[in-house]
Amino acid sequence: MENQNHHFHDLYERERGLNRDLKTNQLTMIAMGCAIGTGLFLGSGLAVGTAGPSVLISYMIGALIVLLLMGCLAEMTVAHPTSGSFGTIAEKYIHPYAGFIVRYSYWIANVLAVGVEVSAIAVYMKYWFPNVPGIVWILLFGGVLIYVNATSVNTFATFEYWFSMIKVSAIVLFILLGAYVLFGASDQPGIGSENLVNDGGFLPFGWWGMWVAIFISLFSFLGTELIAVTAGEAKDPDVAVPKALKATVFRLSTFYVLTMAIMLMIVPWKSAGVDKSPFVKVMEILNIPGASGIVNFIVLTAALSAMNSQLYASTRMIYSLSRGKYAPAFFGRVSKKGVPTNALTVSTLGIVVAAVVSALVPGTSYAVMMGISMFGAIFTWLMVFVSHLFFRRKWKQMGGRKLPVRMIGFPYLTILGGVLLLSLMITTWFTQFKIMLQFGIPWLIFLSAAYFIWKKTNAMHHATNDALQLSGSDVNLDK
Template identity: 80%
Template sequence: MENKHTQLNFKDGPEKGLKRDLETNQLSMIAMGCAIGTGLFLGSGLAIQAAGPSVLLSYALGAFIVLLLMGCLAEMTVAHPTSGSFGAIAEKYMTPMAGYLVRYSYWIGNVLAVGVEVSAVSVYMKYWFPTVPGIVWILLFAGVLIYVNATSVNTFATFEYWFSFIKISAIVGFILLGAYVLFGSSEQPHIGPENFVNEGGFFPFGLKGMWIAVFISLFSFLGTEMIAVTSGEAKDPDAAVPKALKATVFRLSTFYVLTIGIMLMIVPWKTAGIEESPFVKVMEILNIPGASGIMNFIILTAALSAMNAQLYASTRMMFSLARGKHAPSFLGNLNKRGVPAKALAVSTTGILIAAGVHALLPGSSYAFMMGISMFGAMFTWLIIFISHLFFRVKWEKTGGRKLPVRMIGFPYLTILGAVLLFSLMITTWFTDFKIMLQFGIPWLLFLSVAYFVSKRRNSNHNVVEETLEEKIE
């Protein structure tokens, strides 16, 4: 029977040894850094092309889903501040298989995303060094970030903090520049709120276009769940996690809606994301020299920041799998600095996979890797919603302690979040994003088979050990 102090104990539990060094501001910056990536700087044009001006509603609805998700996640994370996070919680409150599936899916998603980001970095560096082979930059930046992650969690957080600071500063600067173009200059024709209804009105592709863009908008918010993963190394989870989650969702929602709103007022939506980034277009309107170079530096920082955070997340998830006896036990070892170095080494395989897939499938390697990467993240979000339904009932039934944060509107808002997310995932089958399910469904089938084989093998192993013990006695 669990009492009011029940939780996945950090100090004496399966994740004993990790250092609790992360501050609240570091948690927020890590989540912001992981979520603010090339999806905003370059990918926002794709969402605008899918929905037109109604993309503002798409991002608002996407932010609403994320708000519901963070409410569920904050409550569960405060109860169980562990690096296994939603995977450990799914295992405890749903089934061991659910925890196995979500942790491996989240792990492979981040591993492949690391490979995608490091490959992108080599492309960005060609802007300044066109004659240097891309493999040089892949090895250089991969080596630096592996070292950062292997040193200590505080070193990782410090690098991620400044990566995020650069990106957030770029967004704030863009908003200020955009505001100047809109309200500080009267010499710019065809700029203003009228662009929201020009070229086909606010809903040029109807509600269907707006709905599809919601799915695209969610890619921009992926990474906010990183706060839950870092909670296992947070100094004061009860205070830090809820505060960091609320701040992150508010900042992201504000940044995205304001940024895209400014884009739409300055750049006609039909040209957004076709020829060049809307960010560059605003800089060109202001006659800022070296706009392309500035943009390239920001995108490079975004890629390095995302890679850094994804490497951290995949390492902690593999560590959690090992400590939970779902992966080889040596992957759960920690070095003298309290870092799971062996789990880190395994999680760098995404870099090698990226190179291999690119060599075998040069024309479709990006889509192949992103398909699994996207599914892993979306499947994780869905399990978080479902886990919360089981968690709240069992927590109250077993007399769990009063938590400093609770998801409002339970169970209705939790169910609403799960239904909206699941509906969006199903929608992808009828769009250009169907590759997510084409690779995601076989991946889950593969993991399911692997789980039962592993479970049977462990069961047989335990029987043998018990038999040997009986003979010895």
């Protein structure tokens, strides 16, 4: 028991070095900002087109999965507030192999997502500057956000706070304006609750369409797990993490369900996201000038926010891997301001890839990037549920302290969350999202091979060192 406790303490100590400066409100806004992406502002057309009005149920079930996920994550994060987060926890409570594949999958997911976001930013900037090449915006915004992340964690958090504030304010404003259009300007034709049952009823694509749309809804919530990563730099993780997680899940669930309901009542589901954003349509109904430009600015902010958070997350993951000796020690060093700048540098690969792809082969390469990125994020969520099953049992066995937050309904709700998520992942094989497993499964095979090669090389290295030390001892004895 004592050796086991000592082992866990060593795993925690190895990731020390980062500054604990993040406050609760910053943690909440960071997670919300990362989760509120461009898809919502552009109308969530894909989810609506898959399920019709029943997408509201899809988002509710998606929110339930996230609620279960956050419950598991809150308990484990309070116990181990490290930047390696769910990766370090998987290493501690399942096996080093689990920690290896979780952290590298999450790292590559965020690295490639950074590239996708910065490429989208280049497209949004063409609205105002149609003649400027996209690579200019990729390099410009990429450079700015690298500087923000390299300065200090407080600088990153401040930028992310205000990025998120713009997006959250836009959603609240949309909900208020949408409610006014629905209840204060009801003379508008084709607007009202009847849109929820027109054109094929509430379930135009049956229960299958509703089920597939749950998976799509999960992409709206990706990023909430970032709170667990920021816990390694939180001032008081025992208080900040549970509070931030609860606030994030509640607000996101409310925002998404209300926004989707208003969108569906204002814009008939068959045209949602087809011709223009519902955000634009509401502002046009109210005669607000420059509607398209305002929405483009909000979408640009959403992309910048997501990119900023993804760059942070990928930096902390490779830092954690380095401190665990699963990546070169070079990436585990921190600057005087407590920033792992070498880890940040390697995590900008997504920006480099985006710039190269933008210049050479736009189209096909992004399918690979998106496939691995989607898989890495969802696979990480699944492993959080698996890790929690191991964590609770071992934490109790080793006599761990009483935690300020505990996942209710253990182990049934933990298993429910994991089964729902795994079922949805398998479902993607029979949908247009098949690409996720097509690239995700080979990725896991590649990582597994890399782990066992690393393990064998590491074992040989230790054996050689032991032999040299023994040889040296023999020489000294002879003398």
